[in-house]
Amino acid sequence: xxxxxxxxxxxxxxxxxxxxxxxxxxxxxxxxxxxxxxxxxxxxxxxxxxxxxxxxxxxxxxxxxxxxxxxxxxxxxxxxxxxxxxxxxxxxxxxxxxxxxxxxxxxxxxxxxxxxxxxxxxxxxxxxxxxxxxxxxxxxxxxxxxxxxxxxxxxxxxxxxxxxxxxxxxxxxxxxxxxxxxxxxxxxxx
Ligand SMILES: Nc1nc2c(ncn2[C@@H]2O[C@H](COP(=O)(O)OP(=O)(O)OP(=O)(O)O)[C@@H](O)[C@H]2O)c(=O)[nH]1
Ligand SMILES: [Mg+2]
Numbered sequence: 001x002x003x004x005x006x007x008x009x010x011x012x013x014x015x016x017x018x019x020x021x022x023x024x025x026x027x028x029x030x031x032x033x034x035x036x037x038x039x040x041x042x043x044x045x046x047x048x049x050x051x052x053x054x055x056x057x058x059x060x061x062x063x064x065x066x067x068x069x070x071x072x073x074x075x076x077x078x079x080x081x082x083x084x085x086x087x088x089x090x091x092x093x094x095x096x097x098x099x100x101x102x103x104x105x106x107x108x109x110x111x112x113x114x115x116x117x118x119x120x121x122x123x124x125x126x127x128x129x130x131x132x133x134x135x136x137x138x139x140x141x142x143x144x145x146x147x148x149x150x151x152x153x154x155x156x157x158x159x160x161x162x163x164x165x166x167x168x169x170x171x172x173x174x175x176x177x178x179x180x181x182x183x184x185x186x187x188x189x190x
Contacts, residue, residue: 001039003124004134011125016041018049026138035138042071054085059141061133063094063122066104075111088148090140092118094133099123 001022002008022037040046040053054060060082064071075093082091093112098105098121105121112119118136122129 001037003127003130005037007127009125009127015043018046019053026135028139028142033138033142035141050081051085054082057086057089058145059089059137060086060091061094061137062091063096066095066097067100072109072111079111079115088144090118090137090144092120092133092137092140094120094122096122096124098128099126 001020002010002013005022005024016039018041020039022039024035024037026033026035038053038057041049062075062078062082064075066072079091082089093109095104095109109119111117118140120129120133122133124130
């Protein structure tokens with residue numbers, strides 16, 4: 001995130017606490033797009049927050065560390081969880097830290113291949129592919145938002161409208177009752 005937004009990199013970056021939100025103004029096909037980046041925490045202690053990470057997302061970037069095999073192995077869990085909440089959003093897989101071991105770029109990675117997910121070799125430290133990654137992610141997110149064939153999204157939209165309609169009806173009903181109540185009130189004692 002820092003490499004893209006500030007063109008900077010601090011080697012001793014603190015692990016993300018829960019979630020960090022970044023606002024960014026992009027231009028896609030000559031149009032201004034306001035982007036919210038949600039930089040989520042990978043640490044296990046934030047497990048209970050995961051549902052909120054996927055909330056209304058239009059694209060996802062799943063990053064693993066080429067120097068820590070466990071992060072590659074965990075991709076499957078993150079992906080499964082993502083798809084429970086967002087079945088159709090574009091998802092990009094990223095192998096990060098290639099500056100630490102350029103040889104990994106010769107290897108092929110099965111996870112993105114078997115799921116046909118776009119895959120990038122990246123280095124946040126030296127900037128390789130960072131701008132391309134984020135620009136492509138933004139483009140995919142905009143395309144998804146504009147031509148969302150996501151059935152779940154449509155259903156959720158319907159449900160949200162349904163709830164609103166119901167609330168309006170309830171409000172109207174209670175309004176009528178209030179108007180009626182003076183008439184219906186018991187006659188004062190004589
Ligand atoms: N050499 C190298 N180190 C990197 C690169 N990207 C991140 N690091 C280092 O890897 C460590 C973890 O990076 P973070 O950016 O905190 O990783 P994260 O996925 O955000 O971790 P959480 O916030 O805990 O979810 C830090 O010490 C970074 O300095 C990179 O491209 N190259
Ligand atoms: Mg972080």
